[in-house]
Amino acid sequence: MSAFPRGAAALVGTATYGLGESPGLSSIDMAVHASVRALSACGLAPADVDGLFICLADDPLSGLTLAEYLGVQPKVLDNSRLGGSSFQMHLFWATLALAAGQCDVALIAYGSNQKTATGKLMTAAGLSGYESPYKALAPISSYALAVARHMHEFGTTRKHLAEVAVAARSWAKLNPEAVMRADLSIDDCLNARLVSSPLGLRDCCLVTDGAAAAVVVRAERARDLCRYPAYVLGAASSVTHRDISSMPDLTTTAAVQSAARAYAQAGIGVGDVDVVQLYDAFTINTIMLLEDLGFCAKGEGGAFVSGGRIAPGGELPVNTNGGGLSCVHPGMYGLFTLVEAARQIGGECGARQVPDVNIALAHGNGGVLSSQATVVLCSAAAL
Numbered sequence: 307m308s309a310f311p312r313g314a315a316a317l318v319g320t321a322t323y324g325l326g327e328s329p330g331l332s333s334i335d336m337a338v339h340a341s342v343r344a345l346s347a348c349g350l351a352p353a354d355v356d357g358l359f360i361c362l363a364d365d366p367l368s369g370l371t372l373a374e375y376l377g378v379q380p381k382v383l384d385n386s387r388l389g390g391s392s393f394q395m396h397l398f399w400a401t402l403a404l405a406a407g408q409c410d411v412a413l414i415a416y417g418s419n420q421k422t423a424t425g426k427l428m429t430a431a432g433l434s435g436y437e438s439p440y441k442a443l444a445p446i447s448s449y450a451l452a453v454a455r456h457m458h459e460f461g462t463t464r465k466h467l468a469e470v471a472v473a474a475r476s477w478a479k480l481n482p483e484a485v486m487r488a489d490l491s492i493d494d495c496l497n498a499r500l501v502s503s504p505l506g507l508r509d510c511c512l513v514t515d516g517a518a519a520a521v522v523v524r525a526e527r528a529r530d531l532c533r534y535p536a537y538v539l540g541a542a543s544s545v546t547h548r549d550i551s552s553m554p555d556l557t558t559t560a561a562v563q564s565a566a567r568a569y570a571q572a573g574i575g576v577g578d579v580d581v582v583q584l585y586d587a588f589t590i591n592t593i594m595l596l597e598d599l600g601f602c603a604k605g606e607g608g609a610f611v612s613g614g615r616i617a618p619g620g621e622l623p624v625n626t627n628g629g630g631l632s633c634v635h636p637g638m639y640g641l642f643t644l645v646e647a648a649r650q651i652g653g654e655c656g657a658r659q660v661p662d663v664n665i666a667l668a669h670g671n672g673g674v675l676s677s678q679a680t681v682v683l684c685s686a687a688a689l
Contacts, residue, residue: 316535319348337417357409359396389672394679417517418636466608468495478628516636540571640670
């Protein structure tokens with residue numbers, strides 16, 4: 307079996323657009339705005355794109371729509387949807403396509419107007435016929451089950467969850483793009499109304515509009531287009547279930563498998579990672595994923611995130627833009643983890659910039675802890 311093409315491709319242009327509210331714009335409008343910005347950032351134009359990767363919540367043929375909108379005829383097109391982990395897998399396939407010579411410039415894009423269009427979280431992770439009679443809230447009640455089990459098995463507390471939310475807000479306060487930048491305390495989190503016990507309001511991701519895009523090219527071309535490319539060292543995914551009622555273990559996700567393969571491809575260990583960008587749809591995600599990605603042992607995530615360890619100035623910078631909890635969450639957040647990881651490697655993050663970032667991890671979560679995808683990016687120095 308051939309090996310993953312380690313370091314063969316790199317992100318050379320990234321952009322976000324319309325974080326918060328963008329009245330009057332459709333999801334595809336927003337994706338195009340972000341795409342043009344990302345291409346412009348590396349001196350390219352839509353006409354240069356011959357690989358297109360996108361998925362939208364409100365358009366099952368979004369690949370065709372984006373190609374038409376940009377006026378391009380891509381050689382490679384993919385609008386596969388796995389939920390929030392889709393974009394890590396888009397980068398996986400883009401890297402393989404570039405390495406195989408199937409395309410030269412790959413564009414990964416996403417946009418959503420969920421805030422101004424519906425005002426509520428849009429998700430494909432609805433309830434199955436087995437679950438719907440219980441009148442659970444999708445998807446939050448599914449995550450609440452995972453929280454309750456984690457609390458039962460390991461003694462995790464709501465204060466541990468609050469530590470995640472407060473750390474995310476502390477990063478967001480350093481990010482001028484972040485939607486929520488007001489002060490947030492542990493007590494604020496604990497006193498917030500319950501939404502689906504034991505998850506309270508501050509344990510839940512934002513509901514916003516927003517778009518992001520990333521441009522990927524072969525490594526030999528990357529330095530001509532970008533001063534500090536983010537090279538793709540490893541990328542892998544794994545799936546354990548569709549519905550939460552079929553999850554093999556409510557406290558362990560498929561990130562255990564995806565991370566192991568991504569680390570092996572990249573030739574790194576967790577101790578080599580400088581920054582971590584996780585899909586934090588709910589505060590329990592951060593705790594469980596840090597465990598499953600190997601940063602602490604199973605059951606120790608609550609203690610691990612406490613005391614500011616993942617906040618600005620902490621031992622392990624996590625979700626340095628503020629994450630889905632405080633920066634932005636327009637339906638699916640996965641592409642924003644890649645954008646922030648690339649920006650940290652490029653030294654573009656201003657007040658929230660972590661010094662000397664050479665290896666960044668970007669992890670996506672899809673469905674109800676169902677699909678997990680891990681990407682390892684690096685600077686030229688770490689190739």
